[in-house]
Amino acid sequence: MSASLKELPSGAEVSSATAAMDSGRLTRSGLRLAILPDFAEEGWPSMDLCAEMLHLHIREFTDARTTMPSFRSWLSGWPGLRQSKFARNADRMLNRQVFYPRWLRRRWRDFDAFHVVDHSYSALVHGLPPSRTGVYCHDLDAFRCLLAPQDEPRPRWFRWLARRTLKGLQKAAVVFYSTQSVRALIEQHGLIDPGKLVWAPYGIAPEFTASTEGAAKPRNRSLKCSEAPFLLHVGSCIPRKRVDVLLEVFASARREFPDLRLVQIGGAWSEQQLAQIERLQLSGVIVQKRGLSRAELAEHYCQAKLVLQPSEAEGFGLPVAEALACGAVVVASDLPVLREVGGEAAVYVPVGDLPAWSETICRLLARPDL
Structure with missing residues (x-):
């Protein structure tokens, strides 16, 4: 200063x-x-x-x-x-x-x-x-x-x-x-x-690191983040986060991967989002968590199949940086700010393009190494 x-x-x-x-x-x-x-x-x-x-x-x-x-x-x-x-x-x-x-x-x-x-x-x-x-x-x-x-x-x-x-x-x-x-x-x-x-760009807290193998793998095996493979979204549920896109593409992916779950951390569903969850019949396959420690959040990044960031606007996109630091596969909106943060390490999809989001997520989930 x-x-x-x-x-x-x-x-x-x-x-x-x-x-x-x-x-x-x-x-x-x-x-x-x-x-x-x-x-x-x-x-x-x-x-x-x-x-x-x-x-x-x-x-x-x-x-x-x-x-x-x-x-x-x-x-x-x-x-x-x-x-x-x-x-x-x-x-x-x-x-x-x-x-x-x-x-x-x-x-x-x-x-x-x-x-x-x-x-x-x-x-x-x-x-x-x-x-x-x-x-x-x-x-x-x-x-x-x-x-x-x-x-x-x-x-x-x-x-x-x-x-x-x-x-x-x-x-x-x-x-x-x-x-x-x-x-x-x-x-x-x-x-x-x-x-x-x-x-003054953000840094990364020390809890957010990849395993020694260089890929996202569970480091605390006593912490089971989900009983089934899951997609992860971290952040609030305010309108610019485009949770509507998140829910739609998750519902679409479940048609091909019926065991898939969605974990949302840090937000609170709005009335419109609750209605969308009900309409898409997702109530039993979504869990929302709050108040996690950084170590617990890092473990979720490591155990997630994909980390999704479908926002239409961001100032930085800290979850993108945290997830990449943990070795997770990140799919983010194609925004200049998220490209600035994620560089070539993330996968980018046009904002709000439901077919493109669904195709990208299903293609990545089908990879045998994921």
């Missing part, structure tokens, strides 16, 4: 530490860095992972602390509202926009610099010294209602919150991004001064 530190009182010390790091002499700095993560209660495992890995690896070089308030269930804590989607979403908004910033305003002097882990939390920048704050922009999904309102129609209050979040991102001294595809989108929409942009 060297660009965000120019106005710090300890500028000479920071410049010296930064120069040492740039020259390969990784020395420890006295910089007090606050890492500002997502609330765990929101259930975004990839963002939790980013915060954890950043803290783990940067603390060797600086005084870094992950800091945040406790999540306040202001509405959803009431007995009659605990199952209310409205109450949960209202609490998310209040914690992001009110309680978290208010908590930081009382403590920001304890730190020299700040890193907002998730760009959808960029409203935090309004309560921090912008010249000392960096934000990681993973994708532009949070701003689709502003950038493409015809594709993402939202009520006025939602657009107001998105605009406030975007303005927070634009105020930050540094904006980190994961892929050149994300940078291209940022520049296409003219959202951020290019001089503020810093490329």
